[in-house]
Amino acid sequence: MNPFRAAIAVARKDLVSEWRTREMVPALAQFVVLALLIGNFGFQIDSRNAPSIAPGILWLALVFAGLIAFGRTFAAEREQSSLEAMLMTPASPVAIFAGKALAASVLLILCEVVLLPALWLFFGTPVSAGVVLAVILATIGMASLGCLFAAIVARVRARELLLPLLTLPLWIPFIIAGGQAVQSAMGLPGSYDQAIGLLIDFDILFVVLTSLAARFVLDE
Amino acid sequence: MSMVVANGLTHRFGGELALDGVDLVLDTGEHMAVLGDNGAGKTTLLRILATALRPTSGRLQIAGLDAFRERRRLRHYIGYVAHNPGLYPALSAAENLEFFCDLQDVSRSRVPEALEMLGLGSVAHRRASLLSRGMQQRLAIARAILHEPRLLIFDEPDASLDADAAELLGLVMKDRTAVIATHDHALANRLCPRTLVLRHGRSLGTATHLRVVR
Numbered sequence: 559m560n561p562f563r564a565a566i567a568v569a570r571k572d573l574v575s576e577w578r579t580r581e582m583v584p585a586l587a588q589f590v591v592l593a594l595l596i597g598n599f600g601f602q603i604d605s606r607n608a609p610s611i612a613p614g615i616l617w618l619a620l621v622f623a624g625l626i627a628f629g630r631t632f633a634a635e636r637e638q639s640s641l642e643a644m645l646m647t648p649a650s651p652v653a654i655f656a657g658k659a660l661a662a663s664v665l666l667i668l669c670e671v672v673l674l675p676a677l678w679l680f681f682g683t684p685v686s687a688g689v690v691l692a693v694i695l696a697t698i699g700m701a702s703l704g705c706l707f708a709a710i711v712a713r714v715r716a717r718e719l720l721l722p723l724l725t726l727p728l729w730i731p732f733i734i735a736g737g738q739a740v741q742s743a744m745g746l747p748g749s750y751d752q753a754i755g756l757l758i759d760f761d762i763l764f765v766v767l768t769s770l771a772a773r774f775v776l777d778e
Numbered sequence: 779m780s781m782v783v784a785n786g787l788t789h790r791f792g793g794e795l796a797l798d799g800v801d802l803v804l805d806t807g808e809h810m811a812v813l814g815d816n817g818a819g820k821t822t823l824l825r826i827l828a829t830a831l832r833p834t835s836g837r838l839q840i841a842g843l844d845a846f847r848e849r850r851r852l853r854h855y856i857g858y859v860a861h862n863p864g865l866y867p868a869l870s871a872a873e874n875l876e877f878f879c880d881l882q883d884v885s886r887s888r889v890p891e892a893l894e895m896l897g898l899g900s901v902a903h904r905r906a907s908l909l910s911r912g913m914q915q916r917l918a919i920a921r922a923i924l925h926e927p928r929l930l931i932f933d934e935p936d937a938s939l940d941a942d943a944a945e946l947l948g949l950v951m952k953d954r955t956a957v958i959a960t961h962d963h964a965l966a967n968r969l970c971p972r973t974l975v976l977r978h979g980r981s982l983g984t985a986t987h988l989r990v991v992r
Contacts, residue, residue, distance in 0.1 A: 638862075
């Protein structure tokens with residue numbers, strides 16, 4: 559069994575389901591726009607302080623959108639009792655996990671397509687390629703961790719409460735490095751290259767660790 | 779040759795004993811029904827036989843392989859239909875099966891054949907959410923036979939099926955070893971020469987006819 563074929567099949571299935579039901583992306587896009595709007599009204603934004611405030615609002619919106627997106631990845635499978643059917647196939651649990659994480663990352667990136675222009679609109683901050691790269695790199699690592707914890711908590715009743723409690727502390731490195739990268743890309747002092755290097759290191763570390771752990775989490 | 783050999787299968791959910799030392803031998807090609815009241819342990823036993831659940835204690839061999847050490851390999855041999863069909867509602871009947879063909883590493887050309895066999899050819903492109911409960915159950919059975927398993931495990935497959943259920947199940951079970959949990963004693967007698975009765979997780983014994991056990 560080719561694990562790449564299995565992972566792509568799982569990701570494609572999740573994306574086709576989302577395309578047909580449109581349950582997640584429109585709601586998440588509205589959520590991130592509302593979060594930016596609240597941030598815009600909550601602070602006195604001007605051209606001097608926008609580059610220091612906008613990254614914080616960006617990461618807050620992204621973190622909460624991520625919690626919703628990743629939380630649904632395994633909860634939906636549990637609710638429709640389809641996870642067991644998938645795990646009863648010879649496909650590796652790691653491939654199944656990778657496929658779910660890939661689909662969740664794509665859905666969050668679609669939200670970012672709305673989030674970043676909205677950030678420019680509300681805060682007037684430049685959305686450069688550097689900002690986009692930092693956000694996408696953070697999304698990859700956050701998706702791998704978020705999906706792992708979503709798989710763990712999917713079987714408990716208080717999953718909506720547990721998921722942020724488990725996930726947020728481990729997302730802090732992405733928020734620190736990502737925040738620094740976005741601030742640098744928006745013209746504030748700080749080393750952009752160093753922050754991007756850190757994000758790549760965190761991505762590699764957490765993708766490897768979560769792939770190893772996924773086998774034990776999914777293989778009951 | 780024995781397809782299933784189980785010794786002292788015991789399972790606890792927390793402190794609650796769900797299955798208590800069940801022994802079982804099932805020969806290749808044999809069909810066995812598992813009967814019992816609600817909470818008797820039928821689903822627990824079937825999930826263990828399907829390798830979906832690891833027993834707290836006991837040993838299980840399927841096709842001569844240790845069911846838990848070799849379980850990924852055994853997944854090629856086992857077709858399992860749980861009580862809940864577990865389909866993807868936004869995908870069509872055919873797409874549901876194609877997805878599982880990819881995970882089972884079998885050709886998608888099996889899909890039309892499986893759909894026709896289960897009488898679902900005319901609804902192949904209808905979303906699973908729009909199928910009746912009985913059709914969803916048929917689709918779950920089609921999914922279980924995509925990879926030509928040697929051992930079929932059905933948890934109350936007749937629950938939503940219509941009057942043709944026995945005929946349909948007989949067709950898919952033909953030339954395969956099968957274990958069926960059901961509340962329908964008539965169906966059990968018709969499809970399965972052997973019956974295992976469970977009560978409070980314990981086996982009350984197996985027999986070649988239900989009347990002997992009771």
